[in-house]
Amino acid sequence: MSLVALALAIWAAGWAMNVRLATGAHAETAAVRLAVPLIFGVTVVLVWECVVRGLQVPLVILPTPSMIAARFATSLPILWADFVQTFVKGALSGYAIGCGAALLAAVAVDRSDFLRRGLLPVGNFIAALPIVGTAPILVMWFGFDWHSKAAVVVVMVFFPMLINAVAGLRETTAMQRDLMRTYAAGYWQGFFKLRLPAAMPFIFNGLKISTTLALIGAIVAEFFGSPTVGMGFRISTSVGQLALDMVWAEILVAALAGSLFYGAVALIERGVTFWHPSQRK
Protein backbone atom coordinates (compact mmCIF):
# COMPACT_ATOMS: atom_id res chain seq x y z
CA MET A 1 0.00 0.00 0.00
CA SER A 2 2.87 2.34 0.76
CA LEU A 3 3.92 2.07 -2.89
CA VAL A 4 0.51 3.26 -4.02
CA ALA A 5 0.78 6.20 -1.64
CA LEU A 6 4.20 6.87 -3.11
CA ALA A 7 2.67 6.81 -6.59
CA LEU A 8 0.13 9.43 -5.54
CA ALA A 9 2.90 11.53 -4.03
CA ILE A 10 4.97 11.28 -7.23
CA TRP A 11 1.96 12.26 -9.29
CA ALA A 12 1.27 15.29 -7.10
CA ALA A 13 4.93 16.32 -7.11
CA GLY A 14 5.25 15.99 -10.90
CA TRP A 15 2.07 17.93 -11.49
CA ALA A 16 3.07 20.64 -9.03
CA MET A 17 6.43 20.98 -10.76
CA ASN A 18 4.70 21.30 -14.13
CA VAL A 19 2.24 23.88 -12.77
CA ARG A 20 5.15 25.96 -11.48
CA LEU A 21 7.04 25.65 -14.75
CA ALA A 22 4.06 26.28 -17.03
CA THR A 23 2.78 29.32 -15.15
CA GLY A 24 6.19 30.63 -14.16
CA ALA A 25 8.20 33.42 -15.70
CA HIS A 26 10.15 31.22 -18.12
CA ALA A 27 7.12 29.36 -19.56
CA GLU A 28 7.84 30.44 -23.14
CA THR A 29 11.48 29.30 -23.30
CA ALA A 30 12.41 26.25 -25.34
CA ALA A 31 13.87 24.44 -22.33
CA VAL A 32 10.62 24.62 -20.38
CA ARG A 33 8.59 23.64 -23.43
CA LEU A 34 10.73 20.50 -23.65
CA ALA A 35 10.92 19.86 -19.91
CA VAL A 36 7.19 19.94 -19.14
CA PRO A 37 6.13 17.02 -21.38
CA LEU A 38 9.26 15.11 -20.33
CA ILE A 39 8.43 15.52 -16.63
CA PHE A 40 4.89 14.40 -17.41
CA GLY A 41 6.15 11.30 -19.24
CA VAL A 42 8.59 10.37 -16.46
CA THR A 43 5.84 10.85 -13.85
CA VAL A 44 3.51 8.53 -15.74
CA VAL A 45 6.20 5.84 -15.98
CA LEU A 46 7.07 6.12 -12.26
CA VAL A 47 3.41 6.01 -11.21
CA TRP A 48 2.89 2.98 -13.45
CA GLU A 49 5.86 1.23 -11.83
CA CYS A 50 4.72 1.97 -8.26
CA VAL A 51 1.07 1.13 -8.81
CA VAL A 52 1.78 -2.18 -10.54
CA ARG A 53 4.24 -3.17 -7.80
CA GLY A 54 2.06 -1.85 -4.99
CA LEU A 55 -1.11 -3.58 -6.10
CA GLN A 56 0.86 -6.66 -7.27
CA VAL A 57 -0.79 -6.67 -10.67
CA PRO A 58 0.06 -10.01 -12.32
CA LEU A 59 2.42 -10.03 -15.29
CA VAL A 60 -0.28 -11.26 -17.65
CA ILE A 61 -2.21 -8.03 -17.15
CA LEU A 62 0.43 -5.33 -17.00
CA PRO A 63 4.22 -5.66 -16.58
CA THR A 64 6.17 -2.88 -14.89
CA PRO A 65 8.26 -0.49 -16.99
CA SER A 66 11.44 -1.86 -15.38
CA MET A 67 10.56 -5.41 -16.51
CA ILE A 68 9.88 -4.13 -20.01
CA ALA A 69 13.22 -2.30 -20.04
CA ALA A 70 15.02 -5.42 -18.79
CA ARG A 71 13.35 -7.55 -21.45
CA PHE A 72 14.20 -4.94 -24.07
CA ALA A 73 17.86 -4.95 -23.05
CA THR A 74 18.20 -8.73 -22.94
CA SER A 75 16.45 -9.51 -26.23
CA LEU A 76 18.09 -6.91 -28.42
CA PRO A 77 19.12 -9.46 -31.13
CA ILE A 78 15.55 -10.76 -31.47
CA LEU A 79 14.10 -7.25 -31.52
CA TRP A 80 16.66 -6.17 -34.11
CA ALA A 81 15.86 -9.14 -36.37
CA ASP A 82 12.13 -8.37 -36.07
CA PHE A 83 12.79 -4.71 -36.79
CA VAL A 84 14.79 -5.52 -39.94
CA GLN A 85 12.16 -8.00 -41.15
CA THR A 86 9.12 -5.79 -40.57
CA PHE A 87 10.39 -2.25 -40.85
CA VAL A 88 13.35 -2.30 -43.25
CA LYS A 89 12.19 -5.08 -45.56
CA GLY A 90 8.41 -4.80 -45.31
CA ALA A 91 7.47 -1.23 -44.44
CA LEU A 92 10.34 0.74 -46.00
CA SER A 93 10.39 -1.01 -49.36
CA GLY A 94 6.61 -0.88 -49.60
CA TYR A 95 6.69 2.79 -48.61
CA ALA A 96 9.24 3.61 -51.31
CA ILE A 97 7.40 1.67 -54.01
CA GLY A 98 3.94 2.94 -53.02
CA CYS A 99 4.88 6.60 -52.68
CA GLY A 100 6.98 6.51 -55.84
CA ALA A 101 4.18 4.92 -57.86
CA ALA A 102 1.64 7.39 -56.43
CA LEU A 103 3.85 10.35 -57.38
CA LEU A 104 4.27 9.10 -60.95
CA ALA A 105 0.53 8.45 -61.16
CA ALA A 106 -0.16 11.95 -59.85
CA VAL A 107 2.04 13.48 -62.56
CA ALA A 108 0.18 11.44 -65.20
CA VAL A 109 -3.25 12.27 -63.75
CA ASP A 110 -2.39 15.95 -63.53
CA ARG A 111 -1.95 16.25 -67.31
CA SER A 112 -5.60 15.45 -67.94
CA ASP A 113 -8.44 17.36 -66.36
CA PHE A 114 -10.85 14.54 -67.14
CA LEU A 115 -8.72 11.96 -65.30
CA ARG A 116 -8.33 14.25 -62.35
CA ARG A 117 -12.06 14.84 -61.98
CA GLY A 118 -12.67 11.11 -62.28
CA LEU A 119 -9.87 9.81 -60.11
CA LEU A 120 -9.94 12.27 -57.20
CA PRO A 121 -13.38 11.28 -55.82
CA VAL A 122 -12.54 7.60 -56.29
CA GLY A 123 -9.14 8.09 -54.60
CA ASN A 124 -10.69 10.03 -51.72
CA PHE A 125 -13.22 7.26 -51.27
CA ILE A 126 -10.63 4.48 -51.30
CA ALA A 127 -8.35 6.37 -48.90
CA ALA A 128 -11.12 6.18 -46.25
CA LEU A 129 -11.64 2.43 -46.61
CA PRO A 130 -10.24 -0.23 -44.28
CA ILE A 131 -7.50 -1.22 -46.73
CA VAL A 132 -5.72 -3.35 -44.11
CA GLY A 133 -8.39 -5.92 -45.01
CA THR A 134 -6.57 -6.66 -48.26
CA ALA A 135 -3.78 -8.22 -46.17
CA PRO A 136 -5.10 -11.84 -46.28
CA ILE A 137 -5.47 -11.63 -50.07
CA LEU A 138 -1.99 -10.23 -50.60
CA VAL A 139 -0.46 -12.74 -48.19
CA MET A 140 -2.09 -15.45 -50.30
CA TRP A 141 -0.64 -14.02 -53.52
CA PHE A 142 2.86 -13.05 -52.46
CA GLY A 143 3.62 -15.67 -49.82
CA PHE A 144 4.45 -15.34 -46.14
CA ASP A 145 7.73 -13.45 -46.45
CA TRP A 146 8.21 -9.69 -46.52
CA HIS A 147 7.06 -9.33 -50.14
CA SER A 148 3.43 -9.64 -49.12
CA LYS A 149 3.92 -7.11 -46.30
CA ALA A 150 5.49 -4.66 -48.75
CA ALA A 151 2.51 -5.22 -51.07
CA VAL A 152 0.04 -4.38 -48.29
CA VAL A 153 2.02 -1.22 -47.52
CA VAL A 154 2.02 -0.24 -51.22
CA VAL A 155 -1.77 -0.53 -51.37
CA MET A 156 -2.20 1.35 -48.10
CA VAL A 157 0.01 4.36 -48.88
CA PHE A 158 -0.87 4.71 -52.58
CA PHE A 159 -4.18 6.56 -52.38
CA PRO A 160 -3.46 9.00 -49.53
CA MET A 161 -0.24 9.88 -51.33
CA LEU A 162 -1.98 10.21 -54.71
CA ILE A 163 -4.69 12.60 -53.55
CA ASN A 164 -2.18 14.76 -51.69
CA ALA A 165 0.18 14.94 -54.68
CA VAL A 166 -2.63 15.72 -57.14
CA ALA A 167 -3.98 18.42 -54.82
CA GLY A 168 -0.46 19.83 -54.48
CA LEU A 169 0.14 19.98 -58.23
CA ARG A 170 -2.97 22.16 -58.55
CA GLU A 171 -1.68 24.57 -55.93
CA THR A 172 -0.22 27.22 -58.26
CA THR A 173 -2.32 30.25 -59.17
CA ALA A 174 -3.23 31.24 -62.73
CA MET A 175 -0.95 34.28 -62.37
CA GLN A 176 2.08 32.15 -61.57
CA ARG A 177 1.38 29.79 -64.48
CA ASP A 178 0.90 32.76 -66.81
CA LEU A 179 4.22 34.14 -65.69
CA MET A 180 5.88 30.87 -66.68
CA ARG A 181 4.15 31.09 -70.03
CA THR A 182 5.45 34.62 -70.62
CA TYR A 183 8.92 33.19 -70.01
CA ALA A 184 8.14 30.71 -72.85
CA ALA A 185 8.60 27.79 -70.45
CA GLY A 186 7.61 24.38 -71.78
CA TYR A 187 5.40 21.95 -69.86
CA TRP A 188 8.28 20.22 -68.09
CA GLN A 189 10.11 23.46 -67.32
CA GLY A 190 6.95 24.82 -65.75
CA PHE A 191 6.53 21.53 -63.94
CA PHE A 192 9.99 21.33 -62.41
CA LYS A 193 10.52 25.03 -61.71
CA LEU A 194 7.06 26.05 -60.53
CA ARG A 195 4.49 23.35 -59.92
CA LEU A 196 6.59 20.62 -58.34
CA PRO A 197 8.18 22.96 -55.76
CA ALA A 198 4.75 24.44 -55.03
CA ALA A 199 3.39 20.94 -54.49
CA MET A 200 6.11 19.96 -52.02
CA PRO A 201 4.23 20.88 -48.81
CA PHE A 202 1.33 18.68 -49.94
CA ILE A 203 3.60 15.86 -51.05
CA PHE A 204 5.35 15.88 -47.69
CA ASN A 205 2.00 15.89 -45.94
CA GLY A 206 1.19 12.69 -47.84
CA LEU A 207 4.62 11.25 -47.07
CA LYS A 208 4.15 11.93 -43.36
CA ILE A 209 0.69 10.36 -43.23
CA SER A 210 2.11 7.36 -45.08
CA THR A 211 4.88 6.72 -42.52
CA THR A 212 2.33 5.61 -39.90
CA LEU A 213 0.22 3.74 -42.45
CA ALA A 214 3.30 1.84 -43.64
CA LEU A 215 4.11 0.55 -40.16
CA ILE A 216 0.48 -0.33 -39.44
CA GLY A 217 0.21 -2.22 -42.73
CA ALA A 218 3.43 -4.16 -42.21
CA ILE A 219 2.51 -5.17 -38.64
CA VAL A 220 -1.11 -6.09 -39.28
CA ALA A 221 -0.23 -8.07 -42.41
CA GLU A 222 1.91 -10.32 -40.21
CA PHE A 223 -1.16 -11.27 -38.19
CA PHE A 224 -2.36 -13.13 -41.33
CA GLY A 225 0.76 -15.24 -41.75
CA SER A 226 4.48 -14.57 -41.60
CA PRO A 227 7.81 -16.36 -41.27
CA THR A 228 8.88 -16.90 -37.65
CA VAL A 229 10.37 -13.43 -37.41
CA GLY A 230 8.82 -9.98 -37.49
CA MET A 231 7.20 -7.50 -35.12
CA GLY A 232 3.61 -8.51 -35.83
CA PHE A 233 4.51 -12.20 -35.55
CA ARG A 234 6.35 -11.63 -32.24
CA ILE A 235 3.45 -9.63 -30.81
CA SER A 236 0.82 -12.21 -31.70
CA THR A 237 2.85 -15.22 -30.50
CA SER A 238 4.06 -13.51 -27.31
CA VAL A 239 0.47 -12.58 -26.48
CA GLY A 240 -0.39 -16.25 -26.93
CA GLN A 241 2.39 -17.22 -24.49
CA LEU A 242 1.25 -14.44 -22.10
CA ALA A 243 4.79 -13.00 -22.26
CA LEU A 244 3.48 -9.46 -22.05
CA ASP A 245 6.88 -7.94 -21.26
CA MET A 246 8.02 -9.06 -24.73
CA VAL A 247 4.88 -7.58 -26.29
CA TRP A 248 5.55 -4.25 -24.60
CA ALA A 249 9.20 -4.33 -25.67
CA GLU A 250 8.03 -4.89 -29.25
CA ILE A 251 5.52 -2.04 -28.94
CA LEU A 252 8.36 0.16 -27.70
CA VAL A 253 10.32 -0.76 -30.85
CA ALA A 254 7.28 0.05 -33.01
CA ALA A 255 6.82 3.38 -31.25
CA LEU A 256 10.49 4.30 -31.63
CA ALA A 257 10.57 3.22 -35.28
CA GLY A 258 7.34 5.10 -36.02
CA SER A 259 8.39 8.37 -34.44
CA LEU A 260 11.94 8.25 -35.83
CA PHE A 261 10.61 7.53 -39.32
CA TYR A 262 8.16 10.42 -39.04
CA GLY A 263 10.88 12.64 -37.63
CA ALA A 264 13.23 11.81 -40.49
CA VAL A 265 10.59 12.69 -43.09
CA ALA A 266 9.78 15.91 -41.20
CA LEU A 267 13.48 16.82 -41.19
CA ILE A 268 13.76 16.29 -44.94
CA GLU A 269 10.62 18.40 -45.33
CA ARG A 270 12.24 21.25 -43.41
CA GLY A 271 15.19 21.14 -45.79
CA VAL A 272 13.13 20.93 -48.99
CA THR A 273 10.32 23.37 -48.17
CA PHE A 274 12.38 25.89 -46.20
CA TRP A 275 10.58 28.69 -48.05
CA HIS A 276 7.11 27.73 -46.83
CA PRO A 277 5.52 29.93 -44.09
CA SER A 278 5.00 26.93 -41.80
CA GLN A 279 8.75 26.21 -41.78
CA ARG A 280 10.01 29.74 -41.26
CA LYS A 281 11.20 30.64 -37.83
Place this chain on the structure above:
Amino acid sequence: MRRAAVPVLVVLGVLVAFWYAVAVPMNIKGVLTEAQRAGVVVVPESGADRRAASAWRLVTMNLSVVPDTWAQARPRLPAPHQVAIELWETTAQKKVTSKRSLVYHGWVTLSATLLGFAMGTGLGILLAIGIVHNRVMDMSVMPWAIVSQTIPIIALAPMIIVVLYSIGIQGVFPKAVISAYLSFFPVVVGMVKGLRSPDAMQLDLLRTYNASQAQGFWKLRLPASMPYLFASLKVGIAASLVGAIVGELPTGAVSGLGARLLAGSYYGQTVQIWSALFAAAILAACLVGILGVLERIVLRRMGGRT
Protein backbone atom coordinates in the same frame (compact mmCIF):
# COMPACT_ATOMS: atom_id res chain seq x y z
CA MET B 1 -23.64 17.11 -61.05
CA ARG B 2 -23.44 15.41 -64.47
CA ARG B 3 -20.11 17.04 -65.14
CA ALA B 4 -18.77 15.33 -62.04
CA ALA B 5 -20.46 11.98 -62.57
CA VAL B 6 -19.18 11.15 -66.07
CA PRO B 7 -15.42 11.06 -65.29
CA VAL B 8 -16.02 9.11 -62.07
CA LEU B 9 -18.09 6.51 -63.92
CA VAL B 10 -15.48 6.23 -66.67
CA VAL B 11 -12.71 5.71 -64.09
CA LEU B 12 -14.78 3.09 -62.27
CA GLY B 13 -15.53 1.34 -65.58
CA VAL B 14 -11.83 1.24 -66.46
CA LEU B 15 -11.03 -0.18 -63.01
CA VAL B 16 -13.61 -2.97 -63.39
CA ALA B 17 -12.38 -3.79 -66.90
CA PHE B 18 -8.80 -3.88 -65.61
CA TRP B 19 -9.92 -6.22 -62.82
CA TYR B 20 -11.50 -8.63 -65.34
CA ALA B 21 -8.36 -8.49 -67.49
CA VAL B 22 -6.05 -9.24 -64.57
CA ALA B 23 -8.24 -12.10 -63.38
CA VAL B 24 -7.46 -14.01 -66.61
CA PRO B 25 -3.69 -14.48 -66.14
CA MET B 26 -4.07 -14.77 -62.37
CA ASN B 27 -6.42 -17.74 -62.62
CA ILE B 28 -5.28 -19.34 -65.89
CA LYS B 29 -3.04 -22.02 -64.39
CA GLY B 30 -5.67 -23.31 -61.99
CA VAL B 31 -8.29 -23.27 -64.74
CA LEU B 32 -6.05 -25.23 -67.13
CA THR B 33 -5.40 -27.91 -64.50
CA GLU B 34 -9.12 -28.26 -63.86
CA ALA B 35 -9.88 -28.34 -67.60
CA GLN B 36 -7.32 -31.08 -68.20
CA ARG B 37 -8.84 -33.18 -65.42
CA ALA B 38 -12.23 -32.73 -67.07
CA GLY B 39 -10.78 -34.13 -70.32
CA VAL B 40 -10.32 -30.95 -72.35
CA VAL B 41 -7.18 -30.71 -74.46
CA VAL B 42 -4.99 -27.88 -73.17
CA VAL B 43 -1.92 -26.70 -75.02
CA PRO B 44 1.23 -27.49 -73.07
CA GLU B 45 -0.01 -30.89 -71.94
CA SER B 46 2.39 -31.56 -69.08
CA GLY B 47 1.87 -29.71 -65.82
CA ALA B 48 5.60 -28.95 -65.55
CA ASP B 49 5.61 -27.12 -68.89
CA ARG B 50 2.62 -25.08 -67.78
CA ARG B 51 4.28 -24.08 -64.55
CA ALA B 52 7.32 -22.89 -66.48
CA ALA B 53 5.34 -20.92 -69.07
CA SER B 54 4.32 -17.32 -68.40
CA ALA B 55 0.67 -16.70 -67.62
CA TRP B 56 0.09 -14.47 -70.64
CA ARG B 57 1.49 -17.11 -73.04
CA LEU B 58 -0.86 -19.69 -71.56
CA VAL B 59 -3.76 -17.31 -72.11
CA THR B 60 -2.95 -16.74 -75.77
CA MET B 61 -2.57 -20.48 -76.39
CA ASN B 62 -5.82 -21.44 -74.62
CA LEU B 63 -8.25 -18.70 -75.58
CA SER B 64 -11.20 -21.09 -75.28
CA VAL B 65 -10.92 -21.41 -71.49
CA VAL B 66 -10.80 -17.67 -70.80
CA PRO B 67 -14.47 -17.45 -69.69
CA ASP B 68 -13.75 -20.17 -67.11
CA THR B 69 -11.22 -17.90 -65.38
CA TRP B 70 -14.13 -15.74 -64.27
CA ALA B 71 -16.18 -18.63 -62.89
CA GLN B 72 -13.87 -20.71 -60.70
CA ALA B 73 -15.04 -21.83 -57.27
CA ARG B 74 -11.80 -20.85 -55.51
CA PRO B 75 -10.00 -18.45 -57.84
CA ARG B 76 -6.83 -16.61 -56.89
CA LEU B 77 -8.61 -13.43 -57.96
CA PRO B 78 -12.40 -13.67 -58.19
CA ALA B 79 -14.09 -11.67 -60.94
CA PRO B 80 -16.17 -8.63 -59.88
CA HIS B 81 -19.48 -10.33 -60.64
CA GLN B 82 -18.54 -13.33 -58.46
CA VAL B 83 -17.93 -10.99 -55.53
CA ALA B 84 -21.15 -9.12 -56.25
CA ILE B 85 -23.15 -12.37 -56.37
CA GLU B 86 -21.58 -13.57 -53.12
CA LEU B 87 -22.33 -10.22 -51.48
CA TRP B 88 -25.94 -10.38 -52.65
CA GLU B 89 -26.40 -13.97 -51.53
CA THR B 90 -24.89 -13.43 -48.09
CA THR B 91 -26.75 -10.21 -47.36
CA ALA B 92 -30.14 -10.24 -49.04
CA GLN B 93 -30.83 -13.95 -49.36
CA LYS B 94 -29.81 -15.16 -45.90
CA LYS B 95 -31.70 -14.64 -42.69
CA VAL B 96 -30.14 -11.81 -40.73
CA THR B 97 -29.57 -14.08 -37.74
CA SER B 98 -27.79 -16.76 -39.77
CA LYS B 99 -24.07 -17.28 -39.07
CA ARG B 100 -23.46 -17.08 -42.81
CA SER B 101 -25.13 -13.73 -43.24
CA LEU B 102 -22.81 -10.79 -43.81
CA VAL B 103 -25.42 -8.52 -42.24
CA TYR B 104 -24.95 -10.44 -38.99
CA HIS B 105 -21.16 -10.25 -39.17
CA GLY B 106 -21.32 -6.61 -40.24
CA TRP B 107 -23.53 -5.81 -37.26
CA VAL B 108 -21.09 -7.47 -34.84
CA THR B 109 -18.29 -5.30 -36.18
CA LEU B 110 -20.46 -2.20 -36.45
CA SER B 111 -21.65 -2.39 -32.84
CA ALA B 112 -18.05 -2.54 -31.58
CA THR B 113 -17.12 0.30 -33.94
CA LEU B 114 -19.93 2.57 -32.80
CA LEU B 115 -19.46 1.89 -29.10
CA GLY B 116 -15.72 2.49 -29.40
CA PHE B 117 -16.23 5.57 -31.54
CA ALA B 118 -18.62 7.05 -28.98
CA MET B 119 -16.20 6.39 -26.12
CA GLY B 120 -13.16 7.67 -28.03
CA THR B 121 -14.91 10.79 -29.28
CA GLY B 122 -16.39 11.62 -25.87
CA LEU B 123 -13.07 11.25 -24.06
CA GLY B 124 -11.26 13.04 -26.87
CA ILE B 125 -13.54 16.08 -26.70
CA LEU B 126 -13.26 16.19 -22.89
CA LEU B 127 -9.46 16.06 -23.04
CA ALA B 128 -9.42 18.73 -25.75
CA ILE B 129 -11.57 21.02 -23.57
CA GLY B 130 -9.15 20.42 -20.69
CA ILE B 131 -6.15 21.16 -22.90
CA VAL B 132 -7.62 24.40 -24.22
CA HIS B 133 -8.57 25.72 -20.77
CA ASN B 134 -5.62 24.50 -18.75
CA ARG B 135 -2.14 25.63 -19.66
CA VAL B 136 -0.37 22.93 -17.66
CA MET B 137 -2.35 20.17 -19.33
CA ASP B 138 -1.69 21.73 -22.72
CA MET B 139 2.05 21.79 -22.19
CA SER B 140 2.31 18.30 -20.68
CA VAL B 141 -0.23 16.24 -22.65
CA MET B 142 -0.39 17.84 -26.09
CA PRO B 143 3.13 16.87 -27.26
CA TRP B 144 2.36 13.25 -26.36
CA ALA B 145 -0.96 13.38 -28.21
CA ILE B 146 0.89 14.59 -31.32
CA VAL B 147 3.68 12.02 -31.00
CA SER B 148 1.12 9.26 -30.53
CA GLN B 149 -0.15 9.96 -34.07
CA THR B 150 3.15 8.74 -35.49
CA ILE B 151 3.04 5.45 -33.55
CA PRO B 152 1.33 2.35 -34.94
CA ILE B 153 -0.97 2.08 -31.91
CA ILE B 154 -2.74 -0.82 -33.56
CA ALA B 155 0.16 -3.03 -32.44
CA LEU B 156 -1.45 -2.88 -28.99
CA ALA B 157 -4.65 -4.51 -30.27
CA PRO B 158 -3.84 -8.21 -29.64
CA MET B 159 -2.60 -7.42 -26.14
CA ILE B 160 -5.68 -5.46 -25.12
CA ILE B 161 -7.93 -8.29 -26.25
CA VAL B 162 -5.98 -10.91 -24.29
CA VAL B 163 -5.54 -8.79 -21.16
CA LEU B 164 -9.21 -7.89 -21.00
CA TYR B 165 -10.08 -11.52 -21.63
CA SER B 166 -7.86 -12.64 -18.74
CA ILE B 167 -9.70 -10.36 -16.31
CA GLY B 168 -12.99 -11.73 -17.52
CA ILE B 169 -14.14 -9.10 -19.97
CA GLN B 170 -15.00 -10.35 -23.43
CA GLY B 171 -17.44 -9.83 -26.24
CA VAL B 172 -17.96 -6.41 -27.75
CA PHE B 173 -16.12 -4.34 -25.15
CA PRO B 174 -12.44 -5.22 -25.87
CA LYS B 175 -12.92 -4.48 -29.56
CA ALA B 176 -14.63 -1.23 -28.64
CA VAL B 177 -11.60 -0.27 -26.52
CA ILE B 178 -9.34 -0.65 -29.54
CA SER B 179 -11.75 1.37 -31.68
CA ALA B 180 -11.91 3.98 -28.94
CA TYR B 181 -8.20 4.62 -28.71
CA LEU B 182 -7.78 4.67 -32.48
CA SER B 183 -10.43 7.40 -32.80
CA PHE B 184 -9.33 9.19 -29.61
CA PHE B 185 -6.15 10.93 -30.80
CA PRO B 186 -7.42 12.34 -34.11
CA VAL B 187 -10.38 13.83 -32.21
CA VAL B 188 -8.14 15.36 -29.52
CA VAL B 189 -5.81 16.98 -32.05
CA GLY B 190 -8.61 18.20 -34.33
CA MET B 191 -10.74 19.48 -31.47
CA VAL B 192 -7.89 21.40 -29.84
CA LYS B 193 -7.24 23.07 -33.17
CA GLY B 194 -10.96 23.82 -33.52
CA LEU B 195 -11.44 25.23 -30.02
CA ARG B 196 -8.45 27.50 -30.61
CA SER B 197 -9.65 28.67 -34.03
CA PRO B 198 -11.48 31.85 -32.82
CA ASP B 199 -9.02 34.69 -33.26
CA ALA B 200 -7.99 37.32 -30.74
CA MET B 201 -10.53 39.85 -32.04
CA GLN B 202 -13.45 37.53 -31.41
CA LEU B 203 -12.20 36.57 -27.96
CA ASP B 204 -11.74 40.26 -27.15
CA LEU B 205 -15.26 41.02 -28.31
CA LEU B 206 -16.65 38.46 -25.87
CA ARG B 207 -14.52 39.97 -23.13
CA THR B 208 -16.00 43.41 -23.83
CA TYR B 209 -19.43 41.77 -23.39
CA ASN B 210 -18.19 40.63 -19.95
CA ALA B 211 -18.78 37.00 -20.96
CA SER B 212 -17.62 34.32 -18.52
CA GLN B 213 -15.30 31.54 -19.60
CA ALA B 214 -18.22 29.10 -19.82
CA GLN B 215 -20.19 31.51 -21.97
CA GLY B 216 -17.16 31.99 -24.19
CA PHE B 217 -16.93 28.25 -24.57
CA TRP B 218 -20.59 27.61 -25.44
CA LYS B 219 -21.16 30.66 -27.61
CA LEU B 220 -17.86 31.02 -29.42
CA ARG B 221 -15.34 28.21 -29.08
CA LEU B 222 -17.68 25.25 -29.45
CA PRO B 223 -19.52 26.53 -32.56
CA ALA B 224 -16.22 27.59 -34.11
CA SER B 225 -14.77 24.12 -33.61
CA MET B 226 -17.53 22.27 -35.50
CA PRO B 227 -15.85 22.09 -38.94
CA TYR B 228 -12.66 20.78 -37.31
CA LEU B 229 -14.63 18.34 -35.17
CA PHE B 230 -16.37 16.82 -38.18
CA ALA B 231 -13.16 16.55 -40.17
CA SER B 232 -11.56 14.57 -37.36
CA LEU B 233 -14.73 12.54 -36.73
CA LYS B 234 -14.55 11.29 -40.31
CA VAL B 235 -10.94 10.22 -39.80
CA GLY B 236 -11.87 8.77 -36.42
CA ILE B 237 -14.77 6.62 -37.59
CA ALA B 238 -12.70 5.08 -40.37
CA ALA B 239 -9.96 4.33 -37.83
CA SER B 240 -12.56 2.89 -35.44
CA LEU B 241 -13.75 0.44 -38.06
CA VAL B 242 -10.19 -0.67 -38.79
CA GLY B 243 -9.68 -1.09 -35.04
CA ALA B 244 -12.77 -3.26 -34.66
CA ILE B 245 -11.74 -5.44 -37.61
CA VAL B 246 -8.17 -5.85 -36.38
CA GLY B 247 -9.51 -6.51 -32.88
CA GLU B 248 -11.24 -9.59 -34.19
CA LEU B 249 -8.07 -11.14 -35.58
CA PRO B 250 -5.92 -12.23 -32.61
CA THR B 251 -8.47 -14.23 -30.62
CA GLY B 252 -9.76 -16.15 -33.59
CA ALA B 253 -13.20 -14.61 -33.11
CA VAL B 254 -16.04 -16.48 -34.81
CA SER B 255 -18.18 -13.54 -35.78
CA GLY B 256 -17.48 -10.17 -37.32
CA LEU B 257 -16.02 -8.99 -40.60
CA GLY B 258 -12.45 -9.51 -39.34
CA ALA B 259 -13.33 -13.09 -38.42
CA ARG B 260 -14.70 -13.60 -41.95
CA LEU B 261 -11.43 -12.32 -43.40
CA LEU B 262 -9.40 -14.61 -41.14
CA ALA B 263 -11.56 -17.69 -41.78
CA GLY B 264 -11.46 -17.01 -45.50
CA SER B 265 -7.68 -16.81 -45.49
CA TYR B 266 -7.39 -20.07 -43.49
CA TYR B 267 -9.60 -22.04 -45.87
CA GLY B 268 -8.61 -20.35 -49.12
CA GLN B 269 -12.14 -19.02 -49.66
CA THR B 270 -11.10 -16.04 -51.74
CA VAL B 271 -14.63 -15.06 -52.75
CA GLN B 272 -15.53 -14.88 -49.06
CA ILE B 273 -12.52 -12.66 -48.29
CA TRP B 274 -13.36 -10.28 -51.10
CA SER B 275 -17.01 -10.05 -50.13
CA ALA B 276 -16.09 -9.37 -46.48
CA LEU B 277 -13.65 -6.74 -47.70
CA PHE B 278 -16.31 -5.07 -49.80
CA ALA B 279 -18.81 -5.26 -46.96
CA ALA B 280 -16.26 -3.46 -44.75
CA ALA B 281 -15.69 -0.89 -47.49
CA ILE B 282 -19.43 -0.27 -47.92
CA LEU B 283 -19.81 0.03 -44.15
CA ALA B 284 -16.96 2.56 -43.95
CA ALA B 285 -18.41 4.54 -46.85
CA CYS B 286 -21.85 4.62 -45.21
CA LEU B 287 -20.45 5.74 -41.85
CA VAL B 288 -18.36 8.52 -43.40
CA GLY B 289 -21.34 9.47 -45.59
CA ILE B 290 -23.67 9.73 -42.58
CA LEU B 291 -21.16 11.96 -40.81
CA GLY B 292 -20.94 14.10 -43.95
CA VAL B 293 -24.73 14.57 -43.99
CA LEU B 294 -24.73 15.37 -40.26
CA GLU B 295 -21.97 17.89 -40.82
CA ARG B 296 -23.94 19.62 -43.54
CA ILE B 297 -27.09 19.77 -41.37
CA VAL B 298 -25.21 21.10 -38.33
CA LEU B 299 -23.27 23.71 -40.28
CA ARG B 300 -26.41 24.86 -42.08
CA ARG B 301 -28.31 25.26 -38.82
CA MET B 302 -25.42 27.33 -37.56
CA GLY B 303 -25.73 29.52 -40.63
CA GLY B 304 -22.61 28.30 -42.40
CA ARG B 305 -22.21 28.56 -46.15
CA THR B 306 -22.44 24.94 -47.23
